[in-house]
Amino acid sequence: MWPYKLMPTLAHFDFDNMDGGGWAAFYNSVRLALATAVCGTVAVFGGAYLAEKSRAAPVARQLLKAFAILPMAVPGLVLGLGYIFFFNDPANPLHFLYGSMTVLVLCSVAHFYTTAHLTATTALKQLDDEFEAVAASLKVPFWTTLWRVTLPVCLPAMLDIARFYFVSAMCTVSAVIFLYTPDTVLASVAVLNMDDAGDTAAAAAMATLIVAASALVCLLFSLAAWWLGRRTQAWRQR
Secondary structure, eight states, X not given: XXXXXXXXXXXXXXXXXXXXXXXXXXXXXXXXXXXXXXXXXXXXXXXXXXXXXXXXXXXXXXXXXXXXXGGGXXXXXXXXXXXHHHHTXXXXXXXGGTTSHHHHHHHHHHHTHHHHHHHHHHHXXXXXTHXXXXXXXXXXXXXXXXXXXXXHHHHHHHHHHHHHHHHHHHHOOTTGGGTOXXXXXXXXXXXXXXXXXXXHHHHHHHHHHHHHHHHHHHHHHHHHHHHHHHHHOGGGGO
């Protein structure tokens, strides 16, 4: 109750006795952020690899590049409404996903796809285009080149993409606010709901948890990048 009561207290972290979704909202956000980081990194790197390194279907590659840039031009508000109209249609075979955590993950991956895609393509462009050609001439499967050459070189960028997805998913509001249910309410949405209900201090406490969780994960990613860099990126120092 600052500035009327200046004594420190943890009472505002008792979310289960306040409007907004309780502690489940925070746990849901962590689950969403982790799933988005993993699925988003795999999807982005796979799409960027096909767009930059594949030599088959040039028209499809150009379409893939165009679709990768498209989310940058779509506001989160429009994206959330689009997911409602698409998944809420009973005639849609994917209607069963509506209201699930899967839809929130898909929406979050699509929402922040463009920035992550540009990061991945920048990393892939560091590699000479002849790697794949030489590997093919030596009868080396492309997945061997991908695993032993491409992924180690692009590892720092992949960690950055995963970190970007995690923090963005923890903080996002605009699209997911249309898609959550009482079982999948998120911390960022709970902040708005508690503030609307007059629980401003509790909303600030939840926002503090979002920042703390994001900072902790960023620290863990930095430590992972440092450790993996020493083990797999020594060639960069030569």
